[in-house]
Structure formats: C-alpha cells, structure tokens
Amino acid sequence: MFWKKKKEEVEEPEVDLSIEDVRQVIMEAASDLPLAISLRSLVNDDYSIDFSLLKSKIKGVPSQPFYMSKETFEVFEAPEQAKLLDDVQRAVDQFVKEKDELPVIPGDPHRKISYFMIKDYLHGTPQETTYLSKHDNLVTHRRPIN
Template sequence: MIFKRAKKNMPTVPPTVTLPQIKQAVRQFEEDMPAPINRTALMMEDKSIDLSRLKRYLGGVPEQKFYMSRETFEIFEESDKLVPYYLDLVQSAVDNYISDTGKLPLVEDAWLPEVHYRLLATERYLKETPPFPLYITEEEMMLTHRPEHFEQ
C-alpha cells in the first residue's frame, strides 16, 4: 500500500507585493487591533516591517522587505530603507529644537521649508546629517522627503 504525504497548507504569496498593498495591509492591521496597539507594533529594530504579522491580509509572507518611519508612519520599499531612519532622527531633533526655542530650524531664503541640518548639528540636536534634504510640512510640523508634497 502506498501512502501519499499530505502537503501542509502553505499560503501562496504573489512573487512580489506592491507598496500600496503593504500600506493597505498595515492600515487593516491597525484597524483590527484594540485601541492601544497601532502600526508601530509591526516595526522591527531595523525599522523593517514584520510582514509575518500581515500574512492574513497579504495571503502569505512576501520575501521583500518594507520599512516604516516611527515618527511619520510613512512606509518605504527596500530601495529607500534609509529614508525612515533619517526621518525619525531628524524629526526628533526638529521637535526638540522647536520645544526648546519656539522656532523652526529652517534654511533661510530656501524656496521650500527645508530643515537646516547645520543649525541642528551645531546646537547638538542632530548627531548625523542625512544625505538628502528633508522638509517641514504644515501638518503638525511633520517631515517629508518629497518636495512634490508642496506642489499645488
């Protein structure tokens, strides 16, 4: 008599998931959780998202990595994994600077509200300078890395 081994129900996952699919899964996760738990519960130490906790929304666990900013909740693909690191670092520095001085740390005469890294560094609020500009939005003084945020 020949016995066939039953295959375990392995969830099938699309070979790739899109950034909008991850964003939707994170939103759904947050909606399904009780009040004190938010999407930052998905973050690992390296700012990557624990996708195994989203498998019920994605149909499995994708092999890709996605990253999230703890300060802005913005989600990024692996190619932009440094953006959330610098967003969180600079957002904290900006918040502390505003709290201490009551002023915004902006580059003077800049076309957009660009964060003045040198000012924050010389005042000891910022320990590391991002390799790209960040901008302060009017929405709760949150940072963005996208200048197109200000286009009308």
C-alpha cells in the same frame, strides 16, 4: 498518557507587493487597530515591517522586505531611509521643544529642513533633503506641492 501534538508551522506563500500596496495595507491596518495599539508595533528594531501581524490583509509574506519609520510611519524599500527620517524627526522635535520654532530654511515655500539649525541634535549631516509637512509637522522626504 496523552501527548500533545505539535502544530505544524504552515509556510505562508510569497506575495509580490509594490511599495504602494504596502502603504495601502498599513493605512488599512492603522484604521483597524484599537486606540491603545500603535503602528510602531508593526516595526521591528531594524525598521523592517513585521508582516506576521498583517497576514489577514495580505494573505502571505512579501517577496521582498519593506521598512517603516517609527516616527512618521512612512514606508521604504531600504532601512537607511527609515532611520534617516526617524533621526531627523527626533532632532526636529527636540529643537522645537527647546527653541519653540520650526527648523526650516527661512522663506522656503516647501518648508525644507535646515540641517544647520538642528546640527546639535544630529549625529552627522544627512545627504538627503527633508521637509516638514504643514499639517502635522512630520518630516518627509517628499517635496510638498504648493
């Protein structure tokens, strides 16, 4: 009788990547993905990035974990930031859907999000300031340059 050999798992080498390196790899992966596949498929439930899907681009596994927002696809070094952006983005989307207006502080040139306006859609008030981008109304932690 013939027996199948088990394939040995090859341990991938650790690769030192900066957060900018990871952002670049994600951008490249986004342009290579078929239309039916979302970048969300790269994000685990705990917001960590599944680098097994990016092996061909980075030739190993990162020496440290990175995390990505499922709503805005921004990359972070801490899962709390990714979760914050997702929570705020969902709150903003719900607010816009119901009120048909943007929840930004009136007159703010940087489009700072008003947590007061979206308080009914959040589970607490975030401590970090967030902004709404002008081009696609996505939440970001980066203050826009005017």
